[in-house]
Amino acid sequence: RKRERNISGLLRERLPKDILALLKNAGKLGQKLGYAVYVVGGFVRDVLLKHPNTDVDLVVEGDGIAFAAAMTREMGGRYKAHPKFKTAVVVLPSGQRVDVATARLEYYEYPAALPTVELSSIKMDLYRRDFTVNALAVHLSPDRYGELVDFFGAQRDIKDRVLRVLHSLSFVEDPTRIVRAIRFSERFGFRIGGQTDRLIKNAVRHSFFHRLSGSRVFHELQLILEEKTPLACLRRMHDYKLLAAIHPLLALTPPRETVLMEVENVINWYRLLYIEPQPQAWLVYFLALCSGMDAEQFAVVGKRLNFSKRTAGDIATLRMRIRETAQGLFNWEYHKGPLSELYFLMEPLPVEGALFLMARNPREPLQKYVSLYLTTLRGKRLEITGNDLKGIGIAPGPDYTSILRRVRGSVIDGHAPCRAEQLEMARRLAVGESIESLLARRTSGAH
Ligand code: ATP
The missing domain is CATH 3.30.460.10 (Beta Polymerase, domain 2)
Structure with missing residues (x-):
């Protein structure tokens, strides 16, 4: 041997x-x-x-x-x-x-x-x-x-930094290997061997991809979108005409490429902040890859990728909420609302949605405000909790949520920075005073 x-x-x-x-x-x-x-x-x-x-x-x-x-x-x-x-x-x-x-x-x-x-x-x-x-x-x-x-x-x-398949029927056996070739090639900086490259082009020409189950395509696409350089991978998929082979609606158009480029910037920026939990990067990229589609087109793509009812519904809802939040942000910016309003606008949106919003609207000041929300407002802690409300004799109940919420809003707007003030504010809110009258009183008291 x-x-x-x-x-x-x-x-x-x-x-x-x-x-x-x-x-x-x-x-x-x-x-x-x-x-x-x-x-x-x-x-x-x-x-x-x-x-x-x-x-x-x-x-x-x-x-x-x-x-x-x-x-x-x-x-x-x-x-x-x-x-x-x-x-x-x-x-x-x-x-x-x-x-x-x-x-x-x-x-x-x-x-x-x-x-x-x-x-x-x-x-x-x-x-x-x-x-x-x-x-x-x-x-x-x-x-x-x-x-x-x-x-x-x-x-x-x-040693030669090259990706090669083991035999010429490899992509016939399993066309997802084409996507894997691109993924490994980008990740390791390996080139795709000459014969392997010809086999890929041949497989695409013969539409092997059309036979592939949606779940397998989506799985490999998701792996691509979790790599460090998804856009480079997507560009190469585009060069091999693979994206359009998966579905014509997924073609890499110039406006989409711009959004994807911004997503890459935003994701890299956010990763460096080390805020836990880290977002599902693939989802932000996927939203970008589907940008410009209407609800009906998105449903078609979801079908091609064999999304479960639940996944399809979740992403469609997220897309809708992103659009509504963007609208809300434009209004807020226009009437120069307080920061608390920004906070409550953004709060229901998952971080993936917020990051996509930043990428989709790279102009100032909108991007600045969303990043302010992500880096500062979102992490603001209250100095009081439900236990404190109980401590000052407010009867436990659904009011707690709304009281704490209103106190939080004030804190975000720069009022009631310390614990004593927050407690006092909670106490007055509990007996039915409005935030406005409270704030008016604070201001006049200060004079
Ligand atoms: P990663 O670093 O992304 O996890 P990996 O090489 O470990 O990459 P896996 O997808 O975890 O890849 O697969 C493990 C192994 O299984 C691969 O190294 C490969 O040998 C084999 N494999 C995976 N998918 C395929 C496929 N579609 N066709 C043939 N072999 C595959």
Whole structure:
């Protein structure tokens, strides 16, 4: 047997201790059960590329579900089996997820593979994968621990920074791989190999994409929109005429491109603020990709992407609320309303909607006001709570919400900055005084 490259040193150097221990234990466990165990796919690619990645995918030559069961017996945690696919997901006590798959030697499942009988089951497993760089495995069994399994020249491709499919029917088998090619190419700065590029163009020309289920297209689109550079990916999808192939309404028009560019700016700005929770970036980009559509067109796109009733409804509602909020903001700006009004306008809108509003209306001062809301107004804490209202003898009930809300409005407008004033304001509101008379009294008292 040819001596394979051993990367146990690299593993030790690159991986966090708990992942390293997990890999070693998995190998030992496999030995006990008489199975060869490998860590495979993107995890191995990222070790070689020195990119952090903690998504552990194991392939077992043996019974993957039995392996997952044994793993939880030895290491604790729980597992969920998918007998139909002979796969399992293990969740260890630390919360670490481990995907376990079974490598099988079943001739009829691999019409594209030729000399089937000569293939070991790990080779068959790797042959089903999308690109050479994702088709690497590392032996975990103690006697071969760290040995790299590279049947398809993945190490050379990583060195040359090129994405290549494993065989010419790859995109026929699964056209979503086209989107994946673009995503990995942008993420790692790899080019798409010449032959692979021709196969993509051929697949698009023959409309393979039309056959694809909406859910699969949407899943890959969502992954694109979660990358660091979605717009670059979308442009390349556009160059391959992929967006229009998914649906003509999704074509990348110049106005949409402008909105997407602004979304990228706004998302990057917001990420740097480290405000938890971080927004679902894909949703903001998706709103931009659907900008300019009316409700009916959006419904058509939702159908093509096989949205559940609920998802379709949620996004359609969000689009409507964004439009209403924009209208409200224009009015507010026009009559120069108080900040509290801005606050109450923006408050019901999820952060994704607020970010989209900023991107869609990049002009000052609107963008400035939404960012003021996101960075300052939204986080303003009251010095009093419902407990304090109880403490000063206000009967608990639905009034609490409305009283606290009105106090909050005043605080945002710069009145009642301290706790005592907020309490006093709450007390007077509770006995039916209006905010206006209260504020009038404060002002005259100050004179
Ligand atoms: P990421 O870093 O984005 O998670 P990944 O390479 O880990 O990328 P996953 O989508 O998690 O990608 O898939 C895990 C592995 O499964 C990939 O490395 C690849 O080998 C294989 N794979 C995933 N999707 C496909 C597909 N459509 N066709 C063939 N193989 C696939």
